[in-house]
Amino acid sequence: MKKVNLGCGDRYTxxxxxxxFNSENPDVIPHNLLNSLPFSNEEVDVIYNSHFLEHFSLEDAKKILTECYRVLKxxxxxxxxxPDLESVCREYLYMLDNIDxxxxxEKYQWIVMELLDQMVxxxxWxxxxxxxxxxxxKDNKLIxxxxxxRLGIDIRQYYDDNPMSEQSNSLNLTKIKKQLLNWYIGVIKNLFPPAYRKAIVDQTMLGEKHKWMYDKYSLPSLLQTVGFSKIEILNEKTSKIPNFNDDYLDINIDGTAYRKSSIYCEAYK
Ligand SMILES: C[S@@+](CC[C@H](N)C(=O)[O-])C[C@H]1O[C@@H](n2cnc3c(N)ncnc32)[C@H](O)[C@@H]1O
Structure with a gap:
């Protein structure tokens, strides 16, 4: 069975x-997924992607899904x-209504950031x-x-692993590589006139920025437009893919969701 994970990041199996995009890990094929998928028509049984599609404009997302449709059997x-647009909007409205x-x-500040910062x-980061x-x-435990x-990420751990953070003092090869890449991008960026820098060569070109968001209505609608059928909203633990949970892509070893506040959608060609 041929199973493909698009935009796998560090979550591959x-x-x-x-x-x-540009992985140096031998288990990951480097490929710009805005280009055609490197598979022939009807070669693939399963396609999976997590927290990937929102990094593209709606137009590009449609192109990517059309490619997925082409290569699927x-x-x-x-x-x-x-990420679930509905969940973040509801939480935002709840916090706004209960700001007193x-x-x-603090939670209000976070939820505004969760909604907007990733887009703009x-x-x-x-x-x-x-x-x-x-x-x-501040070791603000509440927040x-x-x-x-909200995210399923313990930010203390994430923060520690983040080469951008001041407190990150333990270096390993991955961190050094990330720091070198950031430095390289910084140098290239500075070759452009200031007015163009942010627009042309910012680090969001690496796919970090969210360019669109989806909810339980818009994602199925998009899949339907491309030709998919039997579209279902599931959850982190349910899937029609045989033994999907054995690969621990959407759940952690302890059974908790890897990416909370998400929509899980499956569809068939
Ligand atoms: C938020 S990460 C998600 C990673 C992983 N799927 C997960 O759930 O943890 C988005 C991933 O999409 C990748 N990506 C974004 N644009 C891409 C492109 N044009 N081609 C290939 N990969 C891309 C990024 O490199 C990054 O690894």
Missing amino acids: QGWVNLD KGGVIRIVV KPENE RTEK GLMNVYWEEIVK IDYVKD
């Missing part, structure tokens, strides 16, 4: 063909996981990085736990 499955409770003020930032730095320094609950 054996038994899958893993593709990402008849009866093949696509599973897409994206003191504990909600022009630097890697954007304002979220500044915000994390503050709450980790750290809130972020963990």
